[in-house]
Amino acid sequence: MVFQRHLFRKVTILGTGLLGGSIGLALKKNGLAEKVVGMSRHEASARAAVAMGAIDIAETDLQKAIAGADLVILAAPVKVILENIRDIARHLRRDCIVTDVGSTKSFVVDAAQKHFPAHVLFVGSHPMAGSEKSGVAHASADLFKGASVIMTPTAKTNKLAKDKVKHLWTKLGAEVRIMDPVKHDEVMAFVSHLPHLAAFAMMRAIPDEFLPYGSTGLKDTTRVAASSSKMWGDICLSNYRNVLKSIDEMAKSLADLRKAILEHDEEALAEYLNQAKGRRESLDKK
């Protein structure tokens, strides 16, 4: 019999939705945790996670869930992550590593630095995985394969915690990039939050009676508008300064386009569209 040494003994996942459930499945598939405990505000979600084998135990008491854990993963929407940080801060064991999966990082990292005692080792993570589908029913052990995970350590981050969490994401198949949390939020407002918000906005701009004529162009560009509205409401508010900036840039860009069309300025229009096309093509060349 082979003795299997686990990377973690007890992992607690707070929030057993698509991301939390997928982390659980991947931890177990890769033998990275001896025991995985999950907790959700929605009991049905935690029970489904047990049934799927994403977690070993569904706990309903927060203190019991995190007691003795050597890794806690905050996998709820950002607003709940912020509450979780306050609620668990004084109850974590010494040297417990904590990370999260929040789509915005400044508020989360600030809250962690403010509330966690020095013996709790926090490092922020943002796995750029998932889809417009939410809920543990869509969880998959392979969700992070080939995905990017942006980790946002700061000068105060414990090196061991950073290395161990990085190792964890790598084991789950992800490619880890390191970024400052403030920069992360600025960049994500444009490359992730804006595409989602523009998709939501477009679905409201189109008259209902025209929708049945939508084809692949419409469907592809707005697929992400089927994403969790709760999660995206959270993202908007937890990154509002940058999100407002990205919306303003989008509005300006549309105004430039409007002007070229209104004035029948073929040259300006061609330049506008060509530049956009070139940038889009560069995305696929990475």
Place this chain on the structure above:
Amino acid sequence: MVFQRHLFRKVTILGTGLLGGSIGLALKKNGLAEKVVGMSRHEASARAAVAMGAIDIAETDLQKAIAGADLVILAAPVKVILENIRDIARHLRRDCIVTDVGSTKSFVVDAAQKHFPAHVLFVGSHPMAGSEKSGVAHASADLFKGASVIMTPTAKTNKLAKDKVKHLWTKLGAEVRIMDPVKHDEVMAFVSHLPHLAAFAMMRAIPDEFLPYGSTGLKDTTRVAASSSKMWGDICLSNYRNVLKSIDEMAKSLADLRKAILEHDEEALAEYLNQAKGRRESLDKK
């Protein structure tokens, strides 16, 4: 030996790009035309179409290309289609059927009614097929399988021409819908032109240095911004009233979103995102 009766004897395709080339391939694959003649402003494109078997003959002289044709398909960008209509109007044989593949219909249908003599039987078509790829190299005989083709006959349209063109698209695997050309342009401005223009606009709103962090969300929502900028410039200008309206509605929708975020109005934000999500989900239920 089976005698094969063709639907058309001589078909002339003006514009041998993605759509024209695909029509040629599909005509030949389905034995619908005895002879397919193609012409392109770009000689290389017509030569490539011959090499691919999309057309039998590449013609460089417009009058020769259309001489004796019983079906002419206008498959260039809208601006060129409008020129083609003027140029060929007096040289088409009696009862020649003419259709087009333009993405906007009012200007095309108006030009056809103005310039074609009574013995030329025009009916407008808009195959909602194609992709961000352009050029005959990407042509396929199956491009129209399962696609929608919107035909825009008017009170003046000859019934035989309408039926025969409808039969043609059906044979090519498409599902034909009938719409008034004015209504067509209004609907398309929202469900097709706006998604494309928003994608172009987004590619210009995002700072260059942030692009490398783009993930599937960004890539999916902006894939169509790699489309032909020439074609989209044409569409903007040939449907500018409706396109301006759709851009204005998008700007308004973004402004509503901005307001809810700025005011941290969680309720308004949730309602906004939920409604958008519901509409997007209804798209997949059709």
